[in-house]
Amino acid sequence: MDDMDINLEDLTPDQLAELNDELQQRLSIYMRHVVAIAGAYEICTSTGVHPKTPFYYSAMVVEINNHWYLLSAGHAFQEIEDLIHSPDAEIVRCGIDDTFLEQTASQPFDFDYLSAKRHVHFNSVIHDGLDYALIQLAPFYRRLLNANGIVPLTNEHWDPDSVANSSTFLMAGFPNDSIDAGITHHGNHYQARAKGKANFLYIERGTSDTETQFTRFVGQIRPEHNIADIKGMSGGPIFCFKDADFTPYYVAGVQSKWDRDTQTTFACPISTIVDHAATFLQEAAS
Numbered sequence: 001m002d003d004m005d006i007n008l009e010d011l012t013p014d015q016l017a018e019l020n021d022e023l024q025q026r027l028s029i030y031m032r033h034v035v036a037i038a039g040a041y042e043i044c045t046s047t048g049v050h051p052k053t054p055f056y057y058s059a060m061v062v063e064i065n066n067h068w069y070l071l072s073a074g075h076a077f078q079e080i081e082d083l084i085h086s087p088d089a090e091i092v093r094c095g096i097d098d099t100f101l102e103q104t105a106s107q108p109f110d111f112d113y114l115s116a117k118r119h120v121h122f123n124s125v126i127h128d129g130l131d132y133a134l135i136q137l138a139p140f141y142r143r144l145l146n147a148n149g150i151v152p153l154t155n156e157h158w159d160p161d162s163v164a165n166s167s168t169f170l171m172a173g174f175p176n177d178s179i180d181a182g183i184t185h186h187g188n189h190y191q192a193r194a195k196g197k198a199n200f201l202y203i204e205r206g207t208s209d210t211e212t213q214f215t216r217f218v219g220q221i222r223p224e225h226n227i228a229d230i231k232g233m234s235g236g237p238i239f240c241f242k243d244a245d246f247t248p249y250y251v252a253g254v255q256s257k258w259d260r261d262t263q264t265t266f267a268c269p270i271s272t273i274v275d276h277a278a279t280f281l282q283e284a285a286s
Contacts (some may be wrong), residue, residue, distance in 0.1 A: 030170070030239055031172070032151050033153050033237065034172055034236065034237065035100075036056055036058060036059065037056070038095050038096075041089055041090060042089070042090050044088050044089070051190050052183075053181050054192045055080065056179050057077070057234075058073075058174045058255070059235050060236065061145060062152050062153045062270065064274060064281055067136060068136070070134070070135040071133070071134055071235075072133045074122030074132045077122075078120055081120055091113070093110065093192070094112070098150050101150075111141065116135050121133070121276070128212055129212030129214035131256035133235075134277055136284045162248075163250050167241070168242075168246070169205070169239070169240045170238070171230075173199060173233030173236025173237075173255060174198060175232040178232070180196075202222045203222060204222060206219050206220035208264060214268070217266065217268075217269060218264060223263075234256055234257070235254060238252040238253055238265075240252045253269045253270060254273065255267050
């Protein structure tokens with residue numbers, strides 16, 4: 001049954017409940033690969049130290065040459081890099097949120113981003129079509145992710161021929177309007193919070209007149225979504241399928257950019273990212 005052709009108004013309450021259970025079961029398969037990177041930081045000014053709204057970025061877990069990495073959008077993680085190199089900012093805590101599977105009972109865990117081997121590519125001056133961040137995960141973090149049911153995407157998921165033959169696309173991530181992030185002050189200390197809810201959007205293949213050095217996947221957000229803003233979903237995967245069964249599934253790319261006016265979205269193919277980051281990946285694995 002193709003979910004996109006269903007008229008929900010024609011379904012009984014029992015049928016709707018059955019459909020929702022089926023959909024949640026399907027989506028949990030894809031959420032095995034999706035996580036969020038959260039972090040609290042402070043800005044120091046002449047008036048003192050000021051905690052800021054925590055960041056919360058979409059990401060996926062991939063395996064390349066037997067090593068695990070977080071893969072996300074470069075422009076998002078460039079913001080973290082800017083904080084690290086700023087003399088007036090300090091990241092006080094960073095963590096990985098992998099608690100989106102139904103069977104998950106544990107809490108998000110701390111992640112030492114500063115010590116991780118990482119490579120962030122984002123050209124803000126000349127947009128070359130590539131926009132990605134790769135952060136290596138040490139065995140300790142792999143075990144924590146495994147315990148929560150997270151498994152990595154592998155090269156079979158981003159096979160270019162399989163992606164080219166796909167006809168159905170599903171974007172996953174954490175848009176800003178789904179994220180509860182803020183600061184609660186308690187006298188002389190404060191508590192930072194950040195938690196997102198995964199969103200899924202159906203998209204179709206799209207077109208773009210803009211040429212870039214590296215070829216991008218271009219998608220068109222389906223009109224029934226009526227999206228005002230998908231900011232925050234950058235870094236999440238665009239899953240794709242060859243038929244309405246939603247299996248087997250592949251990844252068309254890493255969501256990196258979108259045009260609000262045309263409802264067009266752009267993604268960096270993982271195969272292209274792996275080729276571009278070959279030197280980093282070789283050094284990280286050594």
